[in-house]
């Protein structure tokens with residue numbers, strides 16, 4: 001019997017593939033049968049991801065800053081010329097911070113929106129135009145966060161960007177349904193990655209224990225989010241669009 005969760009025959013573009021959740025998503029997608037196109041800025045860490053992937057020769061790696069829209073456009077065209085159409089896009093690249101209101105400058109806000117929102121929307125636009133040209137449709141995922149759904153002290157700027165992704169993905173899902181492109185967000189709680197390890201709460205044991213205690217199932221692993229991505233990318237989710245899949249160890253259950 002065919003496995004509906006298999007990614008056999010699919011090609012998936014993953015941003016943030018040089019670290020954390022994006023890296024694990026790329027590795028897990030390859031194990032589920034996909035060919036992957038890896039995007040990140042740090043060439044060395046991208047190559048480390050590639051080294052952990054099945055059949056490294058099959059996959060493509062591009063070191064690119066997602067804010068360089070011209071370079072990203074050229075990269076995507078080049079990738080499509082090599083792999084043909086693409087079936088999935090995981091927008092995992094992102095940045096986080098903890099800042100009180102008095103430190104929220106317009107420049108900071110702009111940088112966060114450009115990195116977490118604009119670059120992902122721009123890449124999705126290019127993906128739809130150049131890449132998702134196949135009869136099987138496609139799946140687009142945005143990595144949001146529980147901070148896009150509930151609040152936390154000092155998380156205003158991050159929450160604004162993550163909430164924007166949840167809201168925007170719903171409208172995009174409606175707009176792209178006729179083209180058989182599904183659009184969803186995933187909202188993780190705290191996952192152990194370089195991002196969370198460099199967060200303010202990870203710098204002292206008391207704060208880290210407080211954050212841990214807010215997750216009834218403990219902190220997440222990158223695999224927990226990668227598996228959710230595999231589901232949404234696979235044919236098992238063929239009727240799932242415009243939704244926000246919460247993967248948070250129970251953080252938002254209370």
Ligand SMILES: NC(=O)c1ccc[n+]([C@@H]2O[C@H](COP(=O)([O-])OP(=O)(O)OC[C@H]3O[C@@H](n4cnc5c(N)ncnc54)[C@H](OP(=O)(O)O)[C@@H]3O)[C@@H](O)[C@H]2O)c1
Pocket residue numbers: 015016017018019020021022039040041042043045064065066067091092093094095096115143144145146187188189190191192193194195196
């Ligand atoms: N970890 C968590 O607890 C958690 C919880 C909820 C949601 N999330 C979300 O999940 C996603 C992945 O987080 P993570 O924990 O895996 O973070 P991470 O380990 O810090 O990795 C972030 C990735 O984003 C890439 N990136 C950032 N800015 C970029 C840019 N301008 N152009 C290209 N790539 C860029 C980085 O590339 P380089 O390293 O190559 O520069 C890196 O690969 C993020 O969107 C984050 O907001 C994380």
